[in-house]
Amino acid sequence: MAVSVREVAAAASVSVGTVSNVLNRPEKVAPDTVARVLAAIEELGFVRNDAARQLRAGRSRSIGLVVLDVRNPFFTDVARGAEDRAAEDGMTILLGNSDDNPDRERAYLDLFEEQRVHGVLISPRGEDLPRLERARSRGVPVVLVDRESEDRSFSSVAVDDVVGGETAVRHLIDVGRRRIAFVGGPASMRQVADRLEGARRAASEVPGVTLEVVETEGTTVLEGRAAGEAIRDRAPEHRPDAIFCANDLLAVGVLQALIMLGDLRVPDDIALIGYDDIDFAQAAVVPLSSIRQPAWLIGYTAVDLLLREAGDGADATHEQVQFQPELVVRESTGR
């Protein structure tokens, strides 16, 4: 059914080897032979079979990327950065989203291994490093995204979330707040845990500052709204005077609950700061203060490390790149 090199070769009266050379090393073939072969390809509508190429080559020209949540603009930006860097080397990104579900995460890893990807970029859900070690021991380079490995045994590209959390809460304190609530979860998510740790650190520096944790089950707008409603419905004296959300999606949800469904004022009654600085942050009901991360750059850099590591083979060194988060002040924390 499908046209193969063999038929192209026959049509152009050359051998299959020559067709392959035209495709891959045209400079090694006499010009008019090249022309004849290209004509035959056009004529027959030949399309290379990538599976056959990969089989021969031993691995694919793709890189697997597993993110925690495709719906979070932060991760689509990371993916764009990765795609751009991969394209520079003629490679492709396979995007999988785990939805913070360990089974899905493992399923994607299995899939990528079967595809013999060049490597895997992953923002690992929990502590399933053994699975990643196994992948690597089979020759698949792994780079952690938005996360560092405890023992530096993996390459990684991350932003210092502890510093980010610290920056956020310090800012809230700077604008005069004292009863601070942290909204985020699940605590098993590293990003969440780190940001909380930073928040605790900043809070403990100043006497009189309290930090309360409102744990959520995920980091979506919906869960933010639920958390916001719970806070809104408290007696005024039990409400915090500032909220730090583990990401902007949560913050948007909290904002909805406080303002649109309630009658609290932001930042007057409660100041609010998010994390990630997604596009929508500045377009929210009240433009949202946030902690900015260089998402595109993270993706770009991660692929860069991966390709370098893949090139070096087994004895590659592992490099940890860490970017610093940046405070962006908008109206939700006053000016």
Add this chain to the structure above:
Amino acid sequence: MAVSVREVAAAASVSVGTVSNVLNRPEKVAPDTVARVLAAIEELGFVRNDAARQLRAGRSRSIGLVVLDVRNPFFTDVARGAEDRAAEDGMTILLGNSDDNPDRERAYLDLFEEQRVHGVLISPRGEDLPRLERARSRGVPVVLVDRESEDRSFSSVAVDDVVGGETAVRHLIDVGRRRIAFVGGPASMRQVADRLEGARRAASEVPGVTLEVVETEGTTVLEGRAAGEAIRDRAPEHRPDAIFCANDLLAVGVLQALIMLGDLRVPDDIALIGYDDIDFAQAAVVPLSSIRQPAWLIGYTAVDLLLREAGDGADATHEQVQFQPELVVRESTGR
């Protein structure tokens, strides 16, 4: 280097055929043989080589999906729906985003053809149907997403954008507006053109209603903001009293320009309605009225059609599914 069936077979003292049977039809193999083979697989850390499977099978177990913009939540929702349906049949979605760029669109189609995908879902950028015809003639089923083919020669899943545009503008008229502006572009985007056509139709029904078109070069928040600024900077008597944006991202941008960077009131001075009803619409500075589309369902249905068509072979019938858009009224058009 990598472990193959051959080595597994040797380790389990069976033939390669038996290993393959254990993998694909375990019920045809004696229980203790199965156990022995599985033990060998575990022992050796065998991972199937997908390229070899595909080569043998003739095509991959993936479906290509080309969207206009991954950053638009509408499309990520479509992708999720597609992924969910594909997973039901053990298939995978390969996501490519064309960024409304014909070259990228073609590059992804080429890539998908080389990968011998099961089929392609695409929201085609322009009128490059010949390219799609060619793909189909090579045996790759194609389903149009969020778009219909003029001549019904392709299967498609779409929402009636003309009706959507009509609904939006009719609503603006219903709430008393007369000088309406349509913000969107490029006009070559079918979705944009259709929504505009609907808008024109609704406007022409009521005497005294004018419809002005403010063309943008894309459908991002940034371009919306630029358009909004242009409108804001006009003399008051030249400003429209209502704006219909081709999608919610644009509307969010317009909103930023009017309110946050200017001092116009929405909806008092200018009413505003968007399209897609993305999550952020209700969390915007002023909660945004919009036209809702069943994004997840569109993706799900598209894969469904595709698999049906792929199953039927060459003589498959082409089916056009059309969903109806739904008006969602929020504060940006008054209550």
Add this chain to the structure above:
DNA sequence: CCTTCGTCGTGAATCGTTTCAAACTGTAGA
């Protein structure tokens, strides 16, 4: 005229899985 060298082109072997006709084993029935 013979050798050497470079340019082009050849075709068989290879990658790893699946398939399928054929072979094998043991049991039940005649």
Add this chain to the structure above:
DNA sequence: TCTACAGTTTGAAACGATTCACGACGAAGG
């Protein structure tokens, strides 16, 4: 004892591109 037959297992062929050692040819140099 022989045949039938179901249940298992076998192993070679096939998928299609790439590679590489080798052959063919012509030109240049001695």
